[in-house]
Ligand SMILES: O=P(O)(O)OC[C@H]1O[C@H](OP(=O)(O)OP(=O)(O)O)[C@H](O)[C@@H]1O
């Protein structure tokens with residue numbers, strides 16, 4: 757990707773110190789998606805990475821993963837799986853609990869969302885500890901799906917998500933990396 761495109765995306769992200777709790781620098785993508793050029797550039801960049809990857813489905817995690825995952829799925833011409841927080845999906849689900857940088861949560865998908873052998877690309881806005889995407893990987897694998905890659909707009913390498921996902925056999929791509937927390 758061109759340096760000026762990366763700069764456009766990076767410059768559109770707002771950093772807020774001590775939110776939602778002291779010591780966390782919150783990387784806010786609302787300003788990115790409000791900027792038409794930066795939003796389009798981030799979707800195009802993710803699509804370019806996976807155009808010829810033989811992906812069968814994209815999975816995005818609620819809520820910010822939906823913003824990037826759904827348009828990438830549409831552009832790749834594949835279906836989109838919504839991995840949701842509890843009590844949002846109306847049919848039979850499978851569930852995995854996980855820890856976050858600042859709390860705990862659970863993710864669910866419909867039990868029939870993925871057919872055995874399907875290749876699933878996981879997309880989220882941001883990789884911190886990797887807990888969210890590890891939970892998503894477990895959900896896909898429980899359905900018999902294969903996850904080879906996870907892609908993010910932002911990665912925070914200091915928080916350890918990359919080795920955590922690599923240990924699960926997942927390759928990771930991110931458009932922008934920020935140092936520190
Ligand atoms: O790598 P991790 O340590 O798991 O952290 C990253 C996750 O945290 C944020 O989601 P959050 O759970 O805050 O939910 P939201 O998308 O609904 O804001 C973010 O959108 C990622 O999904």
Ligand SMILES: Nc1ncnc2[nH]cnc12
Nearest residue numbers: 781782783857882884937
């Ligand atoms: N530092 C951070 N900024 C934005 N979203 C996050 N999710 C987990 N850590 C985050």
